[in-house]
Amino acid sequence: MTECDPVKISERIISLFPGNFPEGRRSSDPFQILISTVLSQRTRDENTFAASKALFSQYPDCDSLSDITTDDIKYLIRPAGMFNQKAKNIISISKIIKEKYGGVVPEKLEQLLELPGVGRKTANIVLFAGFGVPALAVDTHVHRISNRLGWIKTKNPEESEFELMKVLPENLWGPINVSMVDFGRNICRPQRPLCEKCEFTSCCDFFKM
Ligand code: SF4
Secondary structure, three states, X not given: OOOOOHHHHHHHHHHHOOOOOOOOOOOOXXXXXHHHHHHOOXXXXXXXXXXXXXXXXXXXXXXXXXXXXXXXXXXXXXXXXXXXXXHHHHHHHHHHHHHHHOOOOOOOHHHHHOOOOOOHHHHHHHXXXXXXXXXXXXXXXXXXXXXXXOOOOOOOHHHHHHHHHHHOOHHHHHHHHHHHHHHHHHXXXXXOOOHHHOOOHHHOXXXXX
């Protein structure tokens, strides 16, 4: 394994940015992980935390969330933005889980993808964080960095997910997401990455260009 091997670099990024699962999405309850991940879409971690905390203080589970209207929760989740759509999705998700799955979050990717507002990234986060299943959640950070490093050549996060699964072993799929997000926010930023602070310059296609 060379120093530029994706596995080696991934392990190094994980050790440099051990990255806890963001506050607000940290829970041992797959249902709360699912709902807080829906809340986290297109917003900052601190907003997700505020919205999740307010929501779960009054409606902590599938039962309580499936028997209400959007007006009951919109004001609670307002900090997360897009609160009308998110409230609608959260209530629909809760109803489906209650009626179709007996109140238990399903453990299969295909089942999660059928829930409103749940895309591949959200579903993969739930699989890994909620059930410990190897699942690779690819967001813009993971997509951008793995392309810059030259591990893959892809046009969008979904394509990256499939290509990265060929490059990285299963045991890294879950942990790499949060660590790469932190690496992407702090060093390999979308605009003007801090390459002078990066230890992977000799392995990086973007840096060599
Ligand atoms: S060298 Fe620059 S572009 Fe390449 S991974 Fe490091 S920070 Fe990102």
